[in-house]
Amino acid sequence: xxxxxxxxxxFKKQEITPLSLLxxxxxxxxxxxxxxxxxxxxxxxxxxxxxxxxxxxxIPIAIKDNINIKGIPTTCASNVxxxxxxxxxxxxxxxxxxNGGIFTGKTNLDEFGMGxxxxxxxxxxxxxxFDPTKVPGGSSGxxxxxxxxxxxxxxxxxxxxxxxxxxxxxxxxxxxKPTYGRVSRYGLVAFGSSLDQIGIIGRNAEDVExxxxxxxxxxxxxxxxxxxEVDDYxxxxxxxxxxxxxxxxxxxxxxxSEVYSSVMEIKKALEKENITFKSVSLPTTNYIIPTYQxxxxxxxxxxxxxxxxxxxxxxxxxxxxxxxxxxxRDKGFLPEVKRRILVGTFVLSSEAIAEYYERAxxxxxxxxxxxxxxxxxxxxxxxxxxxxxxxxxxxxTDDSIRMHVPDRLTAGANLAGIPAVVAPAGxxxxxxxGYQLIGxxxxxxxxxxxxxLVEKIAPFKWFLKEDKNG
Amino acid sequence: xxxxxxxxxxxxxxxLKANTKLFCGCPVSFGxxxxxxxxxxxxxxxxxxxxxxxxxxxxxxxxxxxxxCTIHRESIFARKNYFYPDLPKGYQxxxxxxPIATSGKILVEGREIRIKRVHLEEESAKSIHQEDKxxxxxxxxxxxxxxIVTEPDIDSPDMAVAYLKTLxxxxxxQHISGAVMARAEFRCEPNISVSKKxxxxxxxxxxxxxxxxxxxxxxxxxxxxxxxxILRSGGVVEQAxxxxxxxxxxxxxxxxxxxxxxxxxxxxxxxxxxxxxxxxIDEIKSTVGELPAKKIERYIGLGIAxxxxxxxxxSAKASRLLEKTLEIINEPIEVSKWxxxxxxxxxxxxxxxxxxxEMIKMVLSGKISRNxxxxxxxxxxETKKTPKQIVEEKNLVQISDSGALEKVLLExxxxxxxxxxxxxxxxxxxxxxxxxxxxxxxxxKADPKEVSRLISEYEKKY
Numbered sequence: 001x002x003x004x005x006x007x008x009x010x011f012k013k014q015e016i017t018p019l020s021l022l023x024x025x026x027x028x029x030x031x032x033x034x035x036x037x038x039x040x041x042x043x044x045x046x047x048x049x050x051x052x053x054x055x056x057x058x059i060p061i062a063i064k065d066n067i068n069i070k071g072i073p074t075t076c077a078s079n080v081x082x083x084x085x086x087x088x089x090x091x092x093x094x095x096x097x098x099n100g101g102i103f104t105g106k107t108n109l110d111e112f113g114m115g116x117x118x119x120x121x122x123x124x125x126x127x128x129x130f131d132p133t134k135v136p137g138g139s140s141g142x143x144x145x146x147x148x149x150x151x152x153x154x155x156x157x158x159x160x161x162x163x164x165x166x167x168x169x170x171x172x173x174x175x176x177k178p179t180y181g182r183v184s185r186y187g188l189v190a191f192g193s194s195l196d197q198i199g200i201i202g203r204n205a206e207d208v209e210x211x212x213x214x215x216x217x218x219x220x221x222x223x224x225x226x227x228x229e230v231d232d233y234x235x236x237x238x239x240x241x242x243x244x245x246x247x248x249x250x251x252x253x254x255x256x257s258e259v260y261s262s263v264m265e266i267k268k269a270l271e272k273e274n275i276t277f278k279s280v281s282l283p284t285t286n287y288i289i290p291t292y293q294x295x296x297x298x299x300x301x302x303x304x305x306x307x308x309x310x311x312x313x314x315x316x317x318x319x320x321x322x323x324x325x326x327x328x329r330d331k332g333f334l335p336e337v338k339r340r341i342l343v344g345t346f347v348l349s350s351e352a353i354a355e356y357y358e359r360a361x362x363x364x365x366x367x368x369x370x371x372x373x374x375x376x377x378x379x380x381x382x383x384x385x386x387x388x389x390x391x392x393x394x395x396x397t398d399d400s401i402r403m404h405v406p407d408r409l410t411a412g413a414n415l416a417g418i419p420a421v422v423a424p425a426g427x428x429x430x431x432x433x434g435y436q437l438i439g440x441x442x443x444x445x446x447x448x449x450x451x452x453l454v455e456k457i458a459p460f461k462w463f464l465k466e467d468k469n470g
Numbered sequence: 471x472x473x474x475x476x477x478x479x480x481x482x483x484x485x486l487k488a489n490t491k492l493f494c495g496c497p498v499s500f501g502x503x504x505x506x507x508x509x510x511x512x513x514x515x516x517x518x519x520x521x522x523x524x525x526x527x528x529x530x531x532x533x534x535x536x537x538x539c540t541i542h543r544e545s546i547f548a549r550k551n552y553f554y555p556d557l558p559k560g561y562q563x564x565x566x567x568x569p570i571a572t573s574g575k576i577l578v579e580g581r582e583i584r585i586k587r588v589h590l591e592e593e594s595a596k597s598i599h600q601e602d603k604x605x606x607x608x609x610x611x612x613x614x615x616x617x618i619v620t621e622p623d624i625d626s627p628d629m630a631v632a633y634l635k636t637l638x639x640x641x642x643x644q645h646i647s648g649a650v651m652a653r654a655e656f657r658c659e660p661n662i663s664v665s666k667k668x669x670x671x672x673x674x675x676x677x678x679x680x681x682x683x684x685x686x687x688x689x690x691x692x693x694x695x696x697x698x699x700i701l702r703s704g705g706v707v708e709q710a711x712x713x714x715x716x717x718x719x720x721x722x723x724x725x726x727x728x729x730x731x732x733x734x735x736x737x738x739x740x741x742x743x744x745x746x747x748x749x750x751i752d753e754i755k756s757t758v759g760e761l762p763a764k765k766i767e768r769y770i771g772l773g774i775a776x777x778x779x780x781x782x783x784x785s786a787k788a789s790r791l792l793e794k795t796l797e798i799i800n801e802p803i804e805v806s807k808w809x810x811x812x813x814x815x816x817x818x819x820x821x822x823x824x825x826x827x828e829m830i831k832m833v834l835s836g837k838i839s840r841n842x843x844x845x846x847x848x849x850x851x852e853t854k855k856t857p858k859q860i861v862e863e864k865n866l867v868q869i870s871d872s873g874a875l876e877k878v879l880l881e882x883x884x885x886x887x888x889x890x891x892x893x894x895x896x897x898x899x900x901x902x903x904x905x906x907x908x909x910x911x912x913x914x915k916a917d918p919k920e921v922s923r924l925i926s927e928y929e930k931k932y
Contacts, residue, residue, distance in 0.1 A: 067517075068516070068517045074516060074517070076516070081516065084516065086510075086515065086516065086517060087510060087515070088510050088515075088517075090517060185519060186517070186518070186519050187517040187518075188517060189516040189517045190516075190517075190740075192739075193739035193740050194739035220521060221519060221521060222519050223519065223520065223521055223522065223740065223741050223742055224519075224739075224740065224741075224742060298736060299736075299739055301551075301734075302549050302551050302560070302561050302734070302736070304560075305551060305553065305559065305560020305561055306514045306516070306558060306559045306560045308553060308555070308560065310555045310558075310606070311513060311514075311515075311558060312515070321553075321554070321555050321604070322553065325553055345734065348551070348734035348735075348736055349732050349734060350732050350734075353734070353736075357736060
């Protein structure tokens, strides 16, 4: 188990080469886990030959297949994008390439990011490497599995309601959803534009910090990106003292008792490090799921309107334009996406908008204010990442309401636009479980330094087996 | 029985004079090959985001200022959702509840037309329907537009046309929009209702696909008639979209299916609220030139007749010549007459105000005759010489000397004995004839006033 810096040290000492690391990573791809939609071996070998220097030099990186890489198909795990090859790369991809990062492939997801299990993919479900009968979480399940199973050192996902953090919890990884606007969304295929944020899944806090330094920062192509200066995340000299962490009581209800105990172990360990804890309350927590659903579905119904078969992607023959689009979309989308488009269309319709979309928008503001208020008194919040460990494949595919249950713990950070990180809290049986830290806007550095501290004092038995790269 | 009165409001879409599209860097040009001015953004490919064009915002603010609107320091973009092949994202980015400018007014033929709102939005692409297929040209997709909406302050088809012409002039004179109708840079959609009761509006219909002012006038006239006929026969006007045929001059109702749309507007999450600083508004304000109505008013104030003031203010060149010339000689009425008659007849050539003023001065001082001056002007345009040079070279100095003129007159009398006899018998109208003959003989140099004075003196002798 090596970190980015350790691999690069090995490159310097010529113990390994970027090519040998790439080859070992590609060899770790386990087709039965179905983490990848497209493996970009040829592309990666070509990139390696350019021998670029940078913070990610020679590091194999997996990319969720809703982030464009120029010349490589983007599927969003949907049949509707059949044959679509983007003529441009996402800003994050350009930044990684400039820093010498090497792409292993495009990873599986729930279609357009809509799901919590990576089962709702046109390309079939991805499986959890700790137990292949379990889901890896979602929607960035492929990116989590790629890292957990050693085919990539680090990966990018996208997080609209928890899609980076929830699979990180189920796969024993560190998953960061940065502050809204910290990372450019240009080139990320939109699901819920006001909630979407590109996130990072890595094995440890340090790797995530290095990746964040590369991808964060203002992008003129994304008007919602922030021009706030990017922190030196990886430099730990200025670690804050007298940290106070809030424990929001609402987040510890409706969760498994073992999950509760795991997070409490983290709390105890941190208390020994002179970090103080304070009980806090976020009464709007119970409104998170409905608010998240209304807003994300509404935006999705509009964002996905462009898939009409006119310019690219799947086109079914119809009698006229409207018939063609109806047939193309009917064949192109899976049931969950259709369900969300239908609900999203309804909540924006003139008869329903006041009752649903506008009300949700108002509650979203209350949720945001509540977070900001509570975060005035504490540096961040400690919560469980998921109510349970990974659930069995097939258990919730017909139950959209149950599928949304984990969102209660994660989607609040998306609604409020604040950063949140999930990191390992130990194992429950043979499955990992994570804890979550939710912080103030642009406070990624402090969140990650707390994760580093937990890694150092590791109150639980480290569980990840030495991978073949070791 | 009371008459039915029409109430009309108009929506105008004007293409802004920006070099690039509203949300991407693609060039805006007319007549380019199909699908050459396109990129990932204006094609709405998966993953793209819009970046707002600053120039378009500036022009929209300028339009708001030129239409005497309140400019909103914060406005919000919204998505208007509907499916159509010429709409690549499945929604149009526009402004809905919070437009960039509201509550303006302009003067049209002395009457105030209130402007409800001005907002920014992107153009859709162009569909070309062929027999067995439809083609789409995305060059237009994303071109910056402003939509200008009036209050229902217009009460006749003629007034509607007058409003549109005034608006077009404002947009053109302020360099906000080329506003050429034939290029679809200026499109209008009037809505109309008729009612007998003051202050009570009937059900309105919206007229689409109007490509000329004539079409606006004819379609509205036809639609007013159609609505009145329905009401007279006891029917009910239905809210509808109305189509107009240029060939038949007739309007008809579109099938209701075509318009049963719910656009599901909601704030565009990809663009933060548009914040405009007061400093920038002030800066833009300083670039707004004088509006046509103001200019006419000012010309009238100088003593120029209203009809003449309107004609001159309609032309940027004529207005400029008038104003520059008046800086040299303060004779507004005289200068405007020269501009209206001779300058306009020559199709507004490029001449310097200095020369023009000098020429008029020569007329006013009696140095050259009006006829000679017309010749000087022509010569000025052709040779670019000064009036002084031309007058000298062509020997055009007016003959006012009575001795010389008498000599000319005697010759003319001699050549026209019959007319002379009739003049002597008291036929006054022959004075004009002899003045004309004298002018002809002197090639226009004779001072006509002096000539007629001499003729009447001559008459008295007999």
